Amino acid sequence: MKAVAPSEVEQRLEYLRLACRNTGMRMTHQRMEIFHEVAQCNEHPDAETIFKRVRERMPTVSHDTVYRTLASLEEMGLVRRVETVAGRARYDANGDTHHHFVCTRCGQISDFYLEQEPSIPKGIEELGRAESLQVQVRGICHNCKNN
Amino acid sequence: MKAVAPSEVEQRLEYLRLACRNTGMRMTHQRMEIFHEVAQCNEHPDAETIFKRVRERMPTVSHDTVYRTLASLEEMGLVRRVETVAGRARYDANGDTHHHFVCTRCGQISDFYLEQEPSIPKGIEELGRAESLQVQVRGICHNCKNN
DNA sequence: TTCCTATATAAGAACTATTCTTATTTGGAG
DNA sequence: CTCCAAATAAGAATAGTTCTTATATAGGAA
Structure with a gap:
């Protein structure tokens, strides 16, 4: 990294x-x-x-x-x-808008960026006042995949 | 709820x-x-x-x-x-594909659904093998907003 | 059904992450 | 430089979770 x-x-x-x-x-x-x-x-x-x-x-x-x-x-x-x-x-400490890839095996978290930021979905206002949106992708990082 | x-x-x-x-x-x-x-x-x-x-x-x-x-x-x-x-x-225990609204004040988590599921973004394969994608919206729930 | 045994459990100790307490130190205003 | 509210070090306390060990039981075999 x-x-x-x-x-x-x-x-x-x-x-x-x-x-x-x-x-x-x-x-x-x-x-x-x-x-x-x-x-x-x-x-x-x-x-x-x-x-x-x-x-x-x-x-x-x-x-x-x-x-x-x-x-x-x-x-x-x-x-x-x-x-x-x-x-x-x-x-x-990365203040830019970004998202996370989380390795479910080792817990490592990597940043990634989207070309187009998703908008806050309709219907959220029923639940509360939205302040931020984050996409989380979970999976196995290359390091863990190769043991 | x-x-x-x-x-x-x-x-x-x-x-x-x-x-x-x-x-x-x-x-x-x-x-x-x-x-x-x-x-x-x-x-x-x-x-x-x-x-x-x-x-x-x-x-x-x-x-x-x-x-x-x-x-x-x-x-x-x-x-x-x-x-x-x-x-x-x-x-x-909700096995359907769904997403979460998290109240940053009280910690309550509510499910919400998207009309169209986002696809795994390009570029993730550099980081690892993706298994799932989840959108998390953070904010203040109505209950907390009204104290 | 009864017996057997690997698996699961209860109880509480142990461990790990985080926060609190208290006495001491220090940044920065004056 | 002096002062003091804010911040710190040290270690105790707390909270969440996992481990240990003796006991119980699910479910297959007889």
Whole structure:
């Protein structure tokens, strides 16, 4: 899985600075590191993975800080919590409209894009006020298929 | 939320009998009760809810049996594990092709149907072998909107 | 029907993901 | 630099799920 382009990562970090300024949240080292970790990869890592990676550079960071920071980032709209496959929430810093291919064997989630975005179906207003639409394709990724 | 029609429940129970016969799994009282509980409602209940309801009629049923049975039913294709909203898996015995409206406030999941099913998008084969496609609409349900 | 045994179960301990508590530290305004 | 509300570290607590072990039972065989 290829990494996110450095310019894109830099732009995402700039959004973080802006969002902190706008909401009055402090721009702590921990927030920088945690967001950077999510922003630089497109593997939709879970909290434990992020915790371990951040801990390599910041050995005293705590679980709580990682979970709390991810929740804050989600509130600020900088990351999205993605469907959980087996008990663990996963996070995605890709703000573009996109969809997910979920491997039902290993849980890996890959982004894909549609040429034409589907519209919110008629009849949804009976159920509630729609805010977003996402297509999820489930299947077995190539890696798992080849064992 | 209206209940599932009795004839439909009966048909789902018939599928269970068939599936048990085909796979050599035993048709235990617990499996009957647990599946019946999922099959008769369309609220996509979570395991704890199912546990409590089954326990009313079967006071000694254990958590483990409920979780284990739901996993077996999923393997047999009789129920589907639905995206978790806040840590809890939810289950759905509606075998028809359908899609979900998820309330991001209360977690309630409602089914909806599309007049025309979307096809698996081109380009997915790069990621893996697709098996199913589901549209998820997120928003706030009427109940939550009116507090 | 009764017997047999692999499969399933109950009970509760254990495990895993996440959140809470409390004492301490720190970003950033003034 | 000083101050303090906000954020953090550490680890306890909680919630959801799975595992362990002794017991029970579905369903085939006799």
